[in-house]
Amino acid sequence: MKVILLGGTKDSTNIISHLKKNYDVFILTTTTTEYGARLAQEAGSDETIARPLLKDEIISIIKENEFDILIDATHPFAEHITQTSASIAKELEMPYIRFERPITNLENIDTSHIRYVKSFDDAGKLIENEFVKGNVLHFAGANTMADIVKYVSVERFYPRILKVESSLKKCEELGVDAGHIIPMTGAATLEENIDLIEKYDASVMITKESGEIGGVVEKIEAANIKNIAVIMIQRPEIRMLEKNDIVNDLKELDKKIKSF
Structure with missing residues (x-):
């Protein structure tokens, strides 16, 4: 079986490990x-782009390499690539799977x-109007920063991002001071989130509804403990x-693969 996997997420590395182990x-x-x-390479992917x-x-790439299945395991907010991948599969009449992490279960969590x-534009406007004091922790990636700093001073803005060239360049273009950049190496723990809120004197945190694997629960709980707001896109x-x-998990993925 030849799989082309659109990745870049923790979900995608889990899928790679699972497929290599079981197929x-x-x-x-x-x-x-x-x-x-x-x-992806560390998880076992044979090739990467x-x-x-x-x-x-x-x-x-699909035509030249005769791939059997297209799996989209990109981020829930990567709307454009998911639309593109679905249209490609339809056009080529090939098996297609969208792996979508479940919505975060907040049933037993204080969501007040x-x-x-x-x-993100709405998030920026909300901060401009209602959170005029304290600093802003941006836990939503480099590509979404511009929509916030249209409304929020970069002096108050602290993004947690991957320290890769493209992200650092975006910070430079937006005027975000290098000292405001919080390096990201994966989902933060509850304690790490609390430390960041305290260190940067934050009054509000921005995050995506990116599922439990994205550390959403730990962000909310840290905000609850420190009594600050969470703006969730x-x-x-x-x-x-x-x-x-x-599909929402690896069992469903197996079932789908076996149905082709």
């Missing part, structure tokens, strides 16, 4: 960064500090996805 499989993983590609790909490039918004609804294309 006779060749895996090509595409990521947007060298860091993501290195993690470490740059963003256009739709035509993905189609050419959470403010839900639909976009809700997941986008991905068009073109069919319900039976989506």
Whole structure:
């Protein structure tokens, strides 16, 4: 079996390890960064591509290498690539799986500090209007910073990002001081989040609804303990996805693979 996997997430490395352990499989993983590609290689991916790909490039790679299955395990907020991957699979009439981490279960968690918004632009406006004191912890990636600093002074802005060239360049372009950059190497623990809130005198934290694997619960609990607000961006609804294309865990992934 030959699999092309759109990755760059913890989900994707878990899938690589699972497939290599349980199937006779060749895996090509595409990521947007060298860091993501290195993690994919460490998980067992046979080959990697470490740059963003256009739709035509993905189609050419699939055709030239005769891949059997396309698996999209990109981030829940990578709306464009998920729409693209679904359309590619339809166009090529090939088996397609969207691996989508479940929505965070907040049933037993105090959610009183959470403010839900639909976009980062809305998050920036909310901070500008209601959180005028204290600093802002941005736990939502480098690509979303610009929508916040349109409304929030960079003097108050502290992003937690991967210290890779593209992200550092975005910080420089936006005027974010190097001393404000918090290096990211994975999901933070409850204690680490508390330390960051205290260290940077934060009054508000921005995060995506990225699921338990993205450390959302630990962020909320830290905010609750320190009595600060969490602005949570809700997941986008991905068009073109069919319900039976989506799996939420490795058992469902196995079931789907065996159905092809």
